[in-house]
Amino acid sequence: MNPIRDPHELAGEYVLGTLDAAQRREVALALRDDAALRAAVAAWEERLLPLVSLAEPVVPSAALWVRIERSTLPPARPEAPVARWWNALGLWRGLAAGGFAAAAIMAVVVGVRVQAPASPAYMVVLAQPQSMAPGWIVRVNDSRMLRLEPLVRTEVPAQKALQLWTKADGWKGPVSLGLVTPGQPFEVRLDKLPPLQPNQLFEITLEPANGSPIGRPTGPILFIGRAVKTM
Incomplete structure (x- = not known):
């Protein structure tokens, strides 16, 4: 296994199943002796588990029931390893159908280090309006603490600043969070x-150095996203 790879990123890709077969075998072998890598994998599993609730239930097909019935018969050969929840195709299809997987999953894998915050009640991926490239991720936990984490380095012109806003349905206008x-x-x-409400809007705009002078956004929207309830 390439020692240059960031172990946290590697663990995230292993959990999500985005590694190729050879890389997965290397990681699986390394997990036997690498306690730090095992801890990183466990942390990613715990971190991504709330996303399971975002997948809509899928009615099994008749063919699937046949396969299930066959699977209850004595196996003619050793059984394959049990698939873990993150390899469930239905889960990722459900997330993708909501337009969430492409931004959220890639953002988490590529940009965010493993840590142990409280389980988030809401998650927001703030993406660029045009390219939909993720730039920031927002988590709000049970104690009503919002944490904004950067996924990329945002270049800000001189005498300008980034300002975070939120707006829920029914509000008269967006509220600055700082x-x-x-x-x-x-x-x-x-x-x-x-x-907070599901689908609540969050955005980051480019404002004067001291922030918007009128209490609402005046500059262009650099990143935007909506809240998804995760617990």
Whole structure:
């Protein structure tokens, strides 16, 4: 296994099943002796497990029931290893159908280091409006603490700043959550706002250095996304 690979990124790709067969075998062998890699894989499993709830139930086909019935018969050869939840095709189809998988999964795998925050109640992937390339990820946990994490380095012109906004259905307008430092995590409590709602809008705009002077966005939208409830 290539020692240059980031073990956290490698563990994420292993959990998501995006490695090729040879790479998966290498990681599987390394897991026997590498405690740090095992911990990273376990952390990714726990981190991505809430996404299972986003997949819509699928009615099994008649052919699937036949295969299930056959599988209850004594096996003629050794059974294949049990597939783990992240390899479930129905799960990823369900996520993709909601337009969530492409941005959220790639964003998490490529850009976010494994850590152990509280289980998020909501997740938002903020992507560029045109290319849909993910740039930031938002998590809001049970204690109403919002954490914004960068996935890429955003270049900001001189005398300009990034400002984070949110707006739920029924609000008169967006509410500022504060100025964001490019490439740095950002945390803010949401105690003064109503409870978050599914599909609540979040966006980052380019504003004057001290923020919008009128209390609402004035500059272009750089990143935008909507909240998905994960628990």
